[in-house]
Amino acid sequence: MRIHREGHGILLKLLIIIIIANILLVILIPAGGTFAIAFLFFTVVLYLFTLWFFRVPNRSFDLEDNFVFAPADGKVVAVEEIREDEYFSDRRIQVSIFMSPLNVHANYYPVGGPVRYFKYHPGNYVVAWHPKASSHNERTSVVVGKDEQTEVLVRQIAGAVARRIVCYAKTGDMVQQGQEMGFIKFGSRVDILMPAGVKVAVKPGDKVTARISVIAAFN
Numbered sequence: 001m002r003i004h005r006e007g008h009g010i011l012l013k014l015l016i017i018i019i020i021a022n023i024l025l026v027i028l029i030p031a032g033g034t035f036a037i038a039f040l041f042f043t044v045v046l047y048l049f050t051l052w053f054f055r056v057p058n059r060s061f062d063l064e065d066n067f068v069f070a071p072a073d074g075k076v077v078a079v080e081e082i083r084e085d086e087y088f089s090d091r092r093i094q095v096s097i098f099m100s101p102l103n104v105h106a107n108y109y110p111v112g113g114p115v116r117y118f119k120y121h122p123g124n125y126v127v128a129w130h131p132k133a134s135s136h137n138e139r140t141s142v143v144v145g146k147d148e149q150t151e152v153l154v155r156q157i158a159g160a161v162a163r164r165i166v167c168y169a170k171t172g173d174m175v176q177q178g179q180e181m182g183f184i185k186f187g188s189r190v191d192i193l194m195p196a197g198v199k200v201a202v203k204p205g206d207k208v209t210a211r212i213s214v215i216a217a218f219n
Helices: 005-028 034-053
Strands: 067-069 074-084 090-099 106-108 113-121 139-144 152-158 165-167 180-184 188-195 214-217
Touching (some): 005 034, 074 188, 090 214, 113 165, 139 165, 152 165, 188 214
Antiparallel strands (some): 074 090, 090 188, 106 180, 113 139, 152 188, 165 180
8 A cells, every 4th residue: 555646745844734733732731631542642643644545555457448437436326327418418327435534535537548538627615415516516528439439528526525626637648557646635526427328337326446346337
């Protein structure tokens, strides 16, 4: 396991703040006693949680062109056919994965091929599992695939807590299935929009693991 690069700066700043805060507490309240111990315990727990949040587990996985793999850890909250008008302008199967603050928050390409489209959308921060999150919240849209039959749109969506999305995709990049695509800080959601003819392998309520769980198979 390693710590994601997006967490390095945050963890360093947080550590400095915690050290200074605890030193100031001892100086300003020398007889703090139980309160000082409780504050130290709270700050250590906060730091350990932040450290855990930015973890990236070591996982082995196999490449399979016929499969769409989960781009994120989390819980499937929706499987539905919708009209997609940002890029495809046709009917698509959408699978939505909600990531709680306890999930790994690194995101990965569910299929390989050239990045055909990328766009960042500023927006609001309603709770990530709300249906309007896909169109109203801050988000990125990435289309990747080797051809029209295997193109998918991956949408990173900020939640009520997550206020920063990081996406490394650039139009024209050639990427591999399972390659890191980005990171969303704290609670959030990822939508995968696939051709209407795919065979979906998940249902609402399923727990999925990035780069390992199969979301769907192309016919």
